[in-house]
Amino acid sequence: MRLRLLAAGLIGAVTLAGCSEGVLSPQGPVASAERQILFNSLGIMLAIVIPTILATLGVAFWFRSSNWRAHYTPDFEYSGRLELLVWSIPIMTVILVGGVAWIGSYDLDPRKPIASDVRPVRVQVVSLDWKWLFIYPDQGLASVNQLTIPVGAPVSFELTSSGVMNSFFVPQLGGQIYTMAGMVTRLHLQADHAGTYRGLSANFSGDGFADMRFAVDAVSPTAFSQWVKATRDAGPMLDAQAYADLARPSEAVASFTYRDIAPDLFNHIQSFAAQPNDPSRLADQTSQRTVK
Template sequence: MRYGLLAVTLLSVALGGCSEGVLDPKGPIAAAERLIMFNSLGIMLAIVIPTILATLAVGFWFRASNSRAAYLPDFAYSGRLELLVWSIPAMTVLLVGGVAWVGAHDLDPRKPISSSVTPVTVQVVSLDWKWLFIYPEQGIASVNNLVVPVGTPISFELTSSSVMNSFHAPQLGSQIYTMSGMVTRLHLQADHLGTYPGQSAMFSGDGFSDMRFTVDAVTDNQFAQWVRQARETGPALDMQTYAALAMPSKAVAPFTYRTVAADLFSRIVNAGMGTQESFLPICSTSQRAER
């Protein structure tokens, strides 16, 4: 009874970190990624467990006290044994590689999620050290708070205002990099109502530990209400306010912008490419040199 209670306690401790992570998916992409991980684990255990058991069995059978064990000091080679030893790992590599190959194509970040619901477009900019989410179709923006309607595919366009970064919402799936002067694309979906953590998955300086955001999966009515509230409060996001926002800051509390300059995202991308016509004040040569 005591050992059973100890086993349950250890299992509870081990599984305590499974919530709010990759083992607790809340969308189709994260669920598919978890399935790939479980399939790969199962395939690898198919060789690991027999190997461990075989090692113990060999050690037990060929112990010094077992007079029935054959002593073969001149044994050098067995074709059948070599075939067995190499075929099982080779099969494991092929199976794990097949799972990874199929999953890599099925879960291509650029591949849209099959759905009858029209996707919502969100433009993401990684800043020092915060996240800017622009909703071009709704004409609003938010900082460190991503609000999405549940059951609706989200089409992300991502870039960085400065250093390379990494966007990751573990319970929705697919970590992806953001790079200055480039646009990466990602498609995710939340299938359950709730609030999920998001983070920067790549070290990017002093404020990295606080570079987090929340994902609020809400109903369509709640999303529409949030959009209306955002349009009625907060400042306008234009070139000047973006320049102030892009300055390094830590642990920024979430807030919204009531309007967004129509070409802001493209100018951020072009500024990272160094195009003169899209030069933003925040991207001056002197400021880049200081950073």
């Protein structure tokens, strides 16, 4: 018995420890609201699950063979009261859970900007095989498998894919959303606390999927400005040819940065994503527009 209790305790501790970097440990307003929807839905469902379990145990106890007061009624067919009870409670539960989920999800529309007095930071995201490219158009720089954002500032994402569909997900900040070739999806997130959070692809995309992860560094506004300045002073330039090299499939890519980016590169990537096997065409087109 002791061993069973110890094993159960260890399993529970391991399970709860896994929540320290997941959706149950939110670090931003979107993730906090998503967790609240989860808890509200769970509470409503427990309101029917727990009475049902207790009723099942109560019926089994009352109709035990040793209880001579329990009457055996083999001819029982219908009871309006029981029908009302059996159908009304599940219907009310579905309505409540659906209402909570619908209203909460509507308020968390990914395209809806986060209300704030702080100017949003724009980040353009490109999912590649098998890595993430983050372009900062206002700062004129880019990074691979590393997303640095200021604490307390909304982040406005534009997301696309260079080829196959992927799913951008930072569990502690919320807002899982798909990236698709030739399309742009939008997402708004915010980090309320400094720290390093886990980002990943939540959609299988091939051999290198397991290593398609990135770090989200939420830093103070001052530290973010220092990071921008340091990035501008080091690293290569992300022009069309550098992007063509980056777009080639590769696995377990270490994070690095680009000090400068080609003009309007994200829109060029989105426009030519339908030809992922012909990156040279993107390079030629971007070079021509840059010369003009």
